Amino acid sequence: MEEKTILADPIPQEKESKEAVVDIKGLKKTFGSKKVLKSITLTLAKGENLVVLGKSGTGKSVLIKCMMRLIQPDEGEIQVLGKNILQLKEKELNDMRKSIGFLFQSAALYDSMTVGENLEFPLRGEKKVSVEEKSKRVVEALQNVGLQDSINKMPSELSGGMRKRIGLARTMMLKPKIMLYDEPTTGLDPITSKEISKLILDVQKKYNTSSIIITHDMECARITANRIIILKEGEVAIEGTYEELKKSEDEWIRSFFE
Amino acid sequence: MVDTVDKQTNGKSKEVLTDCEVINNRDGYSFHSFFADIGALSSFTLRFFREAIRPPYEFNEFLRQSYLIGVKSFGLVGITGFIMGLVLTIQSRPTLAVFGAEAWLPAMVAISIVREIGPVITAVICAGKVGSSIGAELASMKVTEQIDAMEVSGINPFNYIVVTRVLACTFMIPLLTVFADAIGLLGGFAGVNIKGDTSFSLYFLQVFNSLDFMDLFPSLIKSFFFGQAVGIIGCYKGYNCNEGTEGVGKAANSAVVMASLSIFIIDMVAVQITSFFM
Numbered sequence: 192m193e194e195k196t197i198l199a200d201p202i203p204q205e206k207e208s209k210e211a212v213v214d215i216k217g218l219k220k221t222f223g224s225k226k227v228l229k230s231i232t233l234t235l236a237k238g239e240n241l242v243v244l245g246k247s248g249t250g251k252s253v254l255i256k257c258m259m260r261l262i263q264p265d266e267g268e269i270q271v272l273g274k275n276i277l278q279l280k281e282k283e284l285n286d287m288r289k290s291i292g293f294l295f296q297s298a299a300l301y302d303s304m305t306v307g308e309n310l311e312f313p314l315r316g317e318k319k320v321s322v323e324e325k326s327k328r329v330v331e332a333l334q335n336v337g338l339q340d341s342i343n344k345m346p347s348e349l350s351g352g353m354r355k356r357i358g359l360a361r362t363m364m365l366k367p368k369i370m371l372y373d374e375p376t377t378g379l380d381p382i383t384s385k386e387i388s389k390l391i392l393d394v395q396k397k398y399n400t401s402s403i404i405i406t407h408d409m410e411c412a413r414i415t416a417n418r419i420i421i422l423k424e425g426e427v428a429i430e431g432t433y434e435e436l437k438k439s440e441d442e443w444i445r446s447f448f449e
Numbered sequence: 450m451v452d453t454v455d456k457q458t459n460g461k462s463k464e465v466l467t468d469c470e471v472i473n474n475r476d477g478y479s480f481h482s483f484f485a486d487i488g489a490l491s492s493f494t495l496r497f498f499r500e501a502i503r504p505p506y507e508f509n510e511f512l513r514q515s516y517l518i519g520v521k522s523f524g525l526v527g528i529t530g531f532i533m534g535l536v537l538t539i540q541s542r543p544t545l546a547v548f549g550a551e552a553w554l555p556a557m558v559a560i561s562i563v564r565e566i567g568p569v570i571t572a573v574i575c576a577g578k579v580g581s582s583i584g585a586e587l588a589s590m591k592v593t594e595q596i597d598a599m600e601v602s603g604i605n606p607f608n609y610i611v612v613t614r615v616l617a618c619t620f621m622i623p624l625l626t627v628f629a630d631a632i633g634l635l636g637g638f639a640g641v642n643i644k645g646d647t648s649f650s651l652y653f654l655q656v657f658n659s660l661d662f663m664d665l666f667p668s669l670i671k672s673f674f675f676g677q678a679v680g681i682i683g684c685y686k687g688y689n690c691n692e693g694t695e696g697v698g699k700a701a702n703s704a705v706v707m708a709s710l711s712i713f714i715i716d717m718v719a720v721q722i723t724s725f726f727m
């Protein structure tokens with residue numbers, strides 16, 4: 192008998208009344224002569240999972256890297272938790288970054304550290320967190336992703352799915368309010384992809400995070416999305432729920448769902 | 450005409466040029482990129498000094514890097530130092546014998562090793578072993594987004610990765626140089642005794658009588674600079690790698706080439722400055 196997949200609510204509860212935790216206006220970024228982001232405007236409500244779809248090279252990853260200021264945009268405004276992230280000084284920016292978790296496509300685990308050390312690494316500057324509390328958080332984070340036995344393993348000993356889970360656990364160490372996922376299921380088999388998608392949903396429910404999920408995996412989008420936007424040539428082409436977009440009469444939009 | 454070439458795209462703006470235009474622009478670009486590289490390296494070095502004095506101080510990582518860079522290089526530096534002393538002694542003996550100056554062999558070997566051969570050979574070996582390893586490691590971290598991952602955790606990756614490695618190189622390479630000098634002198638002792646019969650105490654008495662402060666001090670000072678050059682160039686090449694996995698190999702290779710060249714340039718300047726005071 193097929194297991195029933197728990198999906199995200201198509202429309203987040205009280206969405207209209209919820210404050211926007213991310214508000215992007217007129218974001219532009221050009222690399223050389225290529226305009227990657229032409230003018231992106233979007234908002235992310237508190238507790239919402241927003242999936243960003245689009246063909247390769249449409250600027251999805253650039254968009255979330257601009258939000259972390261890993262890439263400096265040319266124009267536009269990015270308000271995160273009420274602060275314009277592009278105007279923050281180094282210390283304020285670092286503090287802000289601690290409120291945002293970022294799961295990289297490759298998980299970006301530190302090769303020279305064990306899983307435990309990887310998880311503890313984001314807490315190294317937190318003087319208010321005691322050593323016992325740090326160890327407790329590591330164990331808790333590993334339990335959340337179901338990998339409590341991997342604490343002493345090196346990243347090279349882990350499979351792709353395990354790396355992604357550990358990467359997710361590491362981003363949760365600072366208990367961020369916003370999560371950014373850069374293609375979280377890329378390179379994984381369908382079963383592991385589904386597990387990662389469910390984990391994303393669990394994180395949203397357990398920690399009440401708001402998330403932007405960049406993906407090409409429609410199953411991941413189906414499971415995790417409260418709302419979906421599709422980028423086309425550096426602009427938001429359309430937005431809606433999974434079901435709305437699936438029923439779209441536009442052939443190009445439907446092609447994502449086939 | 451290419452107006453700007455963004456590092457993130459590795460010059461993707463060239464897509465708009467024809468093949469012919471790319472070839473025609475290549476020399477100009479290389480010339481420009483050479484000076485851009487020098488400018489970027491200077492700015493990287495200045496950033497190192499700024500970050501080195503700013504907390505947090507990553508003392509544990511500095512110790513770990515000192516172990517990896519210093520302790521793990523003792524074997525290689527020791528073997529090279531011994532062979533260096535042995536070969537220098539064997540090669541020099543016939544020439545000194547012509548002038549009847551074989552008795553000066555320990556003094557000649559000591560001065561050559563301590564003043565010049567020890568620091569330079571040690572630094573060149575470290576440029577190959579340590580510089581390439583730092584270049585490749587950081588480039589690989591950059592390519593696999595590990596450096597970005599540190600940044601998004603609110604941790605200064607420059608402080609954690611670059612400052613600790615450069616400082617470890619700066620302090621470990623002089624120590625390795627002293628070790629290479631000592632082992633090189635032992636090699637010299639072995640070389641002297643292949644065709645002669647000099648006691649251990651007589652050999653080292655002659656060695657220490659021939660050396661003074663102005664032989665040791667400048668060579669130690671310049672080995673600090675050699676260490677810093679190896680560390681900074683290795684880190685610079687790795688930290689600024691933007692060309693995917695291919696860039697990892699390039700970063701390691703260019704770190705060795707540039708560090709080795711800079712060692713000889715620093716040595717040339719150091720010799721000029723030392724001779725001014727002697």
